[in-house]
Amino acid sequence: MSDYRKPRQARAIPTFEAILEAGAQLLGEIGIERISSNLVCERAGVTPPAFYRYFDDKYALVAALADRLMERQNEVLEQWLVRQQGASLEEVVGDTIGLLRETARIGDEMPGSLWILRALRAIPRLASIRLESHAYVTGRLTDLYEKLLPDVSRAVLERRNRLAVDLGYAIDEMIRENDIDREAVFEDARPLFQAMIAYPEYPGARSA
Template sequence: MRMRLMQAGAELLGEVGIERISTNQVASRAGVTPPVFYRHFKDKYDLLAALGSTLMEAQNDILYEWLERSAPAGFEELMGAHYQFLLSTIQATAEMPGAVWIMRALRAVPSLTAVRLASHEMVTDRICRAMGPLLPDMDPAELRLRTRIAVDAGYAAVEMALDDPSMSPESVCRALTQMWLGGLRHGV
């Protein structure tokens, strides 16, 4: 039932937006009564947090696969595969109902910011563990800072590629990959 409510919530979020979505609408769309909704979620923000966590876990799984597959082969291989990792993330996100609205909610709703920040910190740690040995001369604090910025830039790039039809996902991926590669190699 929880998944059914989440699916209904994701669909409605894309239709009516963050401000207008209500627990009654979600319950009705899921074919249940409001008390059933409240057995699974405290309020609409609890539902949005669950949707955000689910979305970010799916995105993070793609990142973990990229790191596990490419990092052992070295920096060049890892960065060479970054474009495809980012494109796969955009494609997987596009397939999720309400994904753009979920991402907006994670950025705009103060009570949901912690979900996004916790995920970004987790993937920053994971990337730094993979990249540290590949960039042994880089100061670990500087690597962490650049990685954290890149993680947020990646999140924004996914959102931009899905939000703005004038920008192809491929061009967004290519630009961000080149920016990150240059920043890690040469700094400023």
């Protein structure tokens, strides 16, 4: 995002990280509407000029936190993809729940993750972070399933995987918004992922 700037000098990194940590904590405590740059500065122990050296406003701070969340989730995806090498279609689809669990763990480890997910859907200037992440995950999953479903066109697989990715992010948000049995949600989702990805191809799927 153009409205936040990473530090160029090593000595500035602790200040940048302190601001990010304070912002994440405050997001989790009071939400995006009540958070302000002044509150973040007070929590981080920095001055407003230090804040604005890196962030144009609180939404730029959320953008930086969102980028970090998406990057960590992408790392989990890459690790999961390595584990799928040599697996069958049924095994890969079945272990999608494992990917959901790992993605949820990343959110658990980052304070304010629920508000970050909400912001990516609700604030237009942050939408590109969500869309770029969805496109990346969709492409990587399509690369995997293209090897397992060689008779189904890539366009169809991309469409199905995009549906699956959107469902996965919706589940990650759902389990944080409600007092709900997340394992039950994961198991409810299992047949949905199987249906979206591995169902028999319909007429025209080869060329769609």
